[in-house]
Amino acid sequence: MRIFEEMESEVRGYIRSFPAVFDVARGSEMYDVHGNRYIDFFAGAGSLNYGHNNPAIRDALIEYLQRDGIVHGLDKATVAKQAFLTKFRDTILAPRNLEYKVQFTGPTGTNAVETALKLARMVKGRSNVIAFTNAYHGLSMGSLAVTGNSFYRDESYGVRANSAFVPFDGYLGSGFDSMAYLRRLLSDQSSGVDLPAAIIVETVQGEGGIHVARDAWLRQLADICHEFDILLIIDDIQMGNGRTGTFFSFERAGITPDMVTVSKSIGTGLPMSLLLMRPELDQWKPGEHTGTFRGNNLAFIAATKALSYWDTPDFAAGIADKGKLFEQGLTAIVEKYSQTQGRLRGVGMVWGIDFADPGLAGSISEECFKRGLIIETAGANGQVLKFLPALTISEELIAEGLTMIDAAIGAVLKTRQDLREGVLV
Template sequence: MRIFEEMESEVRGYVRSFPAIFHVARGSEMFDEHGKRYIDFFAGAGTLNYGHNNPLLTDAMIQYLQEGGIVHGLDKATVAKRAFLTKLRDTILAPRNLQYKVQFTGPTGTNAVETALKLARMIKRRSNIISFTNGYHGLTLGALAVTGNYDYKDESYGSRSNVAFMPYDGYLGEDVNTIDYLRLFLEDGSSGIDLPAAIIVETVQGEGGINVASIEWLKALETLCREFDILLIIDDIQVGNGRTGTFFSFERAGIYPDMVTLSKSIGGGLPMALLLMRPELDQWQPGEHTGTFRGNNLAFIAATQALSYWDNDDLAQAVKYKGDLLRKELERIAAKFPELGASVRGLGMVQGLVLPQTGVAGETSAEAFTRGLVIETAGANDHVLKFLPSLLIEEDLLHEGLEIVEQSLAVLVEKRHKLLTGDSE
């Protein structure tokens, strides 16, 4: 690991949690340079919904490159882009009666968020944006301003102006309707909260700790936005692309957002981000919002193949089945270790094992890694063990990974018991 410590910035993060030099990967398995195998419950933070080196995607990319296909094209028209847009329209948007224009932003999710915020402010001629507690939307300055986690913020280099935070669903307890709470601020001209151009929200907060908004809450939020002429932006970067069981995470609520940000798995594992917007919101002048890498043609090739998984209902049903299996097993594991006070929350194949005692989730992740499982933590205090496997993971690998988690928790409980009793053997 010496070259990474010598040459790479201290900002590196995941290499500290998973200290191995990875070499090859396939499906839901990764192998380091010595051949040690790891089951992947991380999936590139949700980028690899279709697994590592999916042959359907890889073969198409290899063929495209061998034929000399355009790789970099700015926003010029290409065969690869035409195929992707056609597939997105015919397989995803049209069957769901969604009419969106597509804007290709920079290559990562925060670029899509920046674009959405800029467009909303331009259209509404209002600067305020409302975001929610524990929300995560990226770390460039505009996206950072609507991200809730204080660890990422510092007044010396980031501006948090023109953003107001409101409590997410359940943040104030089950008895408080936080949409009614938000309404009070919007109705009161002396509340100090300016009427926003847009409200941005994740239907399931991934980095925030696997917090799931209810259908009723999402419907009420959409109604509120319509009533006050506020644009509704759904950030589907991590929990879209089938993660919750439907292609878009908001489908379960039957709402129609004004804008949707997509990245991570939309590119089939390659860098790509885009903004979906209602056609009437497409008010840009040519070149008004641009970027060098807004047209990754190799990602278009991979993405077009990935969308073929949505030609029928098979993947959605598989996500539901495996998501239910994951949930039941986690509930069983939580019940097995009552001294940890664990609980489970999530939707589809984004699940969280909540471990409220300080350090337990992180120690479990570290122990699991030594046993051959890659799994990260989430939440404001890193107190949630975050399950984010590939949607295509084989059932036996899912069980094997869960067994490693169970074993890791058992080791941790035993260590803590020995510390409490003074038994050092």
């Protein structure tokens, strides 16, 4: 690891949590240079929903490269882009009766968020944007302004302007009606909250700690946006592409956002980010919002192949079945270790255990890595153990991984007990 410590910036993060030099990956398994095997419950922070080196995707990429297909094309028309747009329209949008224009932004999720905020402000002629407590939308300047975690925010960045925050569903407990509160803020000319151009929201807050918005709450939010002429932006960067069970995470609520940001697994691990918008919102002048790497043709090839998973209902049904395995297994683990006061939250194939002790999740993640399982933490204080495996993971690997989780929690609790009792460990 010496070269990384010597050459790479101190900002590096995941390498500290998972200190190995990785070499090979297949599906939901990774191997380091020494041949050690790890089950992956992390999936590239949600960018590998279809697994590492998915054979069908890999073969399509190799074939494309071997015939000297265009790799970098800016926003020129290419065969790869044509195939992606056609497949995305026919397989994803049309069956869901969604009419969206597609804008290819810069290569990562925050570029899509920046684009959505910029367009919303331009269309509505207002600068304010409302976001929610525990929100995470990216770390570039505009996205930071609507990201809640103070770890990423600093007054010197100048990110606090033109944004306001309201409580997410359940943030102040089940007895607090955050939508009634929002309506009052928007209705009262003395609330101090300017009428926003847009409201941006994640239907499930991933980095914020696996907080799942209720369907009724999302519908109320959509109604408020319509009533006050506010654009509704759904950030589906981590929770889209099937993570919650349907391709778009908002489908369960039966709402149609004005804009949707999409990235991470749409490119199957290759850089790709896009903004979906209602056609009438597409008011850009040619070249008004641009970027050198918004036309990743390799990602187009990969994405087109990955969308074939959605040709039939079978893939979504499999996500639901595997999600139940996680829910059942994790419920049993939380009950077994009730002394941790863990609270299980989640939907589909994203789950989190929120521990009363903020340091417990990190210790469990570290112990899991020693046992051959990669899993990250989330939440404002890193107090949530976050389960985010590939959607293609086998039931056998799910069971093996959950067994490792069980053993890791037991080991961490025993070590803590031994330390309290003064036992040498």
